[in-house]
Amino acid sequence: MGGSAVVVGGGIGGLAAAIGLRRIGWEVTVVERARVLADAGAGISLHANGVRALDVLGVGEAVRAAARPQYTGGTRTPRGTRLARMDGAVLERELGTPIVGVRRAVLHRLLREALPAECLLIGVEVTSVDRSAPGRVRVPVRDGVLDADLVVAADGVHSRLRGQLLPGHPGPVYSGSTVLRAVSEHPVPLRTDFELTWGKGAEFGHIAFTDGRAEWHAVLNSPPGIRHADALAVMRRRFGGWHDPIPALLDATRPDAVLHHDIHELATPLPAYTEGRIALLGDAAHAAALAAALTTASTVEVTRGCTPTISADCPLRTVVSSCPR
């Protein structure tokens, strides 16, 4: 039987968890600190486990319709020599669904649209969770307290709630990589749906979208905190001599469209993803460095796997340990 849940964080993980809980009869409030509910990233490659999980959440068809299946691609050297080829059709046959490339903003909007507006409390930062009342968890918000059976902490890699629940955990560390990325302004002729190019201390990749535009990203080994007045010019200097279509992707980009983030990861695994009536989810629980970052897929997959077994009076530790792996 359903109970009531507060989901802290309205990213892809938090929204997916809220959809899953509502589908099994829970009342859910998602609390998001940003004033506008959106995802600021560029593009995402969603692997088969994530796509299948979205099917179970009832949004798979909408995401597939907005996404481009990844059939062609692979890994190359900066001169264009092929190191590995990806055959997406084989993967589709084996796994029952293709990997898809989609704009993060589109995926986020489709998840948002699967929730009634009254579930979303936006522009409110959660600073703590009160666990003092037996059998309840209370979340102080701007003008009151939300009282629930369950709190899902989906507040990202720098999770404040994780710090409160597991004060002995060292928290995230800088992975050694920084990433610059953007979505092209207009379509770019691309021969592949998805590609990575590996050079010394740098990776460049693209994800093609249905409208012919594409996301590109450049991962650089770098100290943290370095920012550039003209990031696109830096990209052109670093990657302008790499194989086609890399220069064309940079040429199709507006300078102010380039996002730049340092990548942090949870190098020390958490002792558990649950603590009493609180569950950690997504990057708050298992943020991985970029090379391992298929974490959106794992996040929605965990959501899909766990929610059918959650009930207000079942210990969360039992639910998580029974999730499919």
Ligand SMILES: Cc1cc2nc3c(=O)[nH]c(=O)nc-3n(C[C@H](O)[C@H](O)[C@H](O)COP(=O)(O)OP(=O)(O)OC[C@H]3O[C@@H](n4cnc5c(N)ncnc54)[C@H](O)[C@@H]3O)c2cc1C
């Ligand atoms: C450059 C890059 C590329 C990636 N590419 C891929 C990819 O191709 N495929 C893939 O599967 N994964 C990819 N990942 C990983 C993926 O983006 C993340 O694992 C996923 O988005 C995590 O979602 P989340 O909801 O857990 O966290 P987040 O997206 O970080 O969401 C957390 C939310 O919580 C809110 N919040 C934080 N603190 C509070 C608070 N105290 N109170 C209220 N709200 C709060 C934040 O504002 C935010 O909206 C990539 C990651 C990066 C950095």
